[in-house]
Amino acid sequence: MLTREQVLEALRDVKDPEINRSLVELNMIRDIHIEGKTVSLTVVLTISGCPLKAKIEDDVIAAVKALGAEEVHLQFGSMTDEERAALSAQLRKNQGGQTHNMTPGQAPVLNxxxxxxxxxxxxxxxxxxxxxxxxxxxxxxxxxxxxxxxxxxxxxxxxxxxxxxxxxxxxxxxxxxxxxxxxxxxxxxxxxxxxxxxxxxxxxxxxxxxxxxxxxxxxxxxxxxxxxxxxxxxxxxxxxxxxxxxxxxxxxxxxxxxxxxxxxxxxxxxxxxxxxxxxxxxxxxxxxxxxxxxxxxxxxxxxxxxxxxxxxxxxxxxxxxxxxxxxxxxxxxxxxxxxxxxxxxxxxxxxxxxxxxxxxxxxxxxxxxx
Missing domain, CATH: 3.40.50.300 (P-loop containing nucleotide triphosphate hydrolases)
Incomplete structure (x- = not known):
């Protein structure tokens, strides 16, 4: 029988095409429910009108079906303003960019x-x-x-x-x-x-x-x-x-x-x-x-x-x-x-x-x- 851990592990290889990082790492996979060989889950997109939603959907379904699932039901949501702000700060930190918590007079750090x-x-x-x-x-x-x-x-x-x-x-x-x-x-x-x-x-x-x-x-x-x-x-x-x-x-x-x-x-x-x-x-x-x-x-x-x-x-x-x-x-x-x-x-x-x-x-x- 499929488990939640197996689904998450399979989806670690599925990346957000724009950010080029795992959907699991970005906490975009939520509410996983498994009934026999039917898997339901929610993908939380960075924005509601994500232009690459269709690709993400195809990649997620393909990865879960490769585990043996016969049906995959997806729902889509979008991040809250707080989640987007946190992701933005994380991306800037990872690429070495300057966040906006600068002391007065401090020169901004470029990419x-x-x-x-x-x-x-x-x-x-x-x-x-x-x-x-x-x-x-x-x-x-x-x-x-x-x-x-x-x-x-x-x-x-x-x-x-x-x-x-x-x-x-x-x-x-x-x-x-x-x-x-x-x-x-x-x-x-x-x-x-x-x-x-x-x-x-x-x-x-x-x-x-x-x-x-x-x-x-x-x-x-x-x-x-x-x-x-x-x-x-x-x-x-x-x-x-x-x-x-x-x-x-x-x-x-x-x-x-x-x-x-x-x-x-x-x-x-x-x-x-x-x-x-x-x-x-x-x-x-x-x-x-x-x-x-x-x-x-x-x-x-x-x-x-x-x-x-x-x-x-x-x-x-x-x-x-x-x-x-x-x-x-x-x-x-x-x-x-x-x-x-x-x-x-x-x-x-x-x-x-x-x-x-x-x-x-x-x-x-x-x-x-x-």
Whole structure:
């Protein structure tokens, strides 16, 4: 006969998909009743509208039936405000974040992934001007790294021009537990964006200090879960306040500069690269986006000119990581994990991003050894 202890033991392997911790450890399994081969129990969700409720339900039923139960009856509840506050404090404590019990004048402690001994590699993706495909490069590089088995996150720090949620087709909002925010995961990439907190694509009218505070909150209040291998930051174009905040907050960050082949775009992008060098950030390399258009007969048409990426790499004394041609992902909304701006792994451009991701991993490994 099944026992309560057996059910709990089986459910220790079932995790909350957002927090990545056992439902039993989080005290989310309650009111277990067993009658013969019928098991009834309650799952207490972090919030009443938990976006991954269906997955939790499937995982719990599968785990209990694997014990030999023929019927599993689930009820769902949600944590009280006090339970959410306690869980939030526990998550922040476990990741080393600062709780709000600070003495007056005490500086807030940022997420330990910012510490010098952190194993997370920060890569800021920047450009001298808008419209060169910086966000496209960010999301495709992030997904390519994830396809290579890396744990990856994105901070969409382009506060005014946030586009990552739309490019990745993320319609889900982050779960907020007390004072802790859980990033949204898509294609094995954890994402945090200002776009999650803006209604109806409204414009943001903020001054620099408020932008810096929001970026800081993405570290102090977001629970990234297990340590990331790579955290990519999609920066606003140019050399403004947000770029300065990143350089100050994450001095160990490396940078990828995105440009088009046009000489003027490369000239402007050189300013972003020069800023990185002045603040001690290593430039991983240059990505030349929209490098050419390949016609149906296989010929290449250089719509935006030629040589901008190579010249910029020469100017900044770094590597030309990749040349990405003009293209549009051939994705269909009916496909699982549909994302309008992410190239399939087996497509030609998808493979270019895989090759770039491999080179980034190699170069970051070289940087660690030095």
């Amino acid at each position: 330990p992934i910012l510490a010098k001994d952190s194993n997370t590699t920060f890569i800021a993706v920047t450009s001298g001007k808008g419209g060169v495909g910086k966000s496209t490069v960010t999301v495709n590089l992030a997904v390519a790294l994830a396809r290579l088995g890396k744990k990856v996150g994105i901070i969409d720090a382009d506060i005014y021009g946030f586009s990552v949620p739309d490019m990745m087709n993320i319609e889900q909002r982050p779960t907020v537990i007390g004072e802790t925010i859980l990033p949204v995961e898509k294609q094995n990439v954890k994402v945090m964006s200002m776009g999650f907190f803006v209604e109806d694509n409204s414009p943001i009218i903020w001054r620099g200090p408020m932008l810096g505070k929001m970026l800081r909150n993405f570290f102090t209040e977001v629970h990234w879960g297990e340590e990331l291998d790579y955290l990519l930051l999609d920066l606003p174009p140019g050399t403004g306040d947000m770029a300065l905040d990143v350089h100050t907050m994450i001095p160990q960050s490396m940078e990828i500069v995105v440009t088009t082949p046009h000489a003027t775009a490369a000239f402007v992008a050189a300013r972003a690269g020069a800023m990185a060098k002045r603040t001690g950030h290593e430039i991983l390399g240059i990505v030349e986006n929209m490098a050419w258009y390949e016609a149906k007969d296989g010929t290449k048409e250089y719509v935006f000119g030629r040589g901008g990426g190579a010249k910029l790499a020469e100017t900044l004394t770094c590597e030309l990581l990749a040349q990405i041609p003009l293209g549009q992902p051939d994705n269909h909304p009916s496909e699982p994990d549909y994302s309008p701006s992410i190239y399939g792994e087996k497509t030609e451009i998808g493979q270019l991003y895989i090759d770039m991701a491999k080179r980034v991993i190699e170069k970051c490994g070289e940087a660690v050894k030095q």
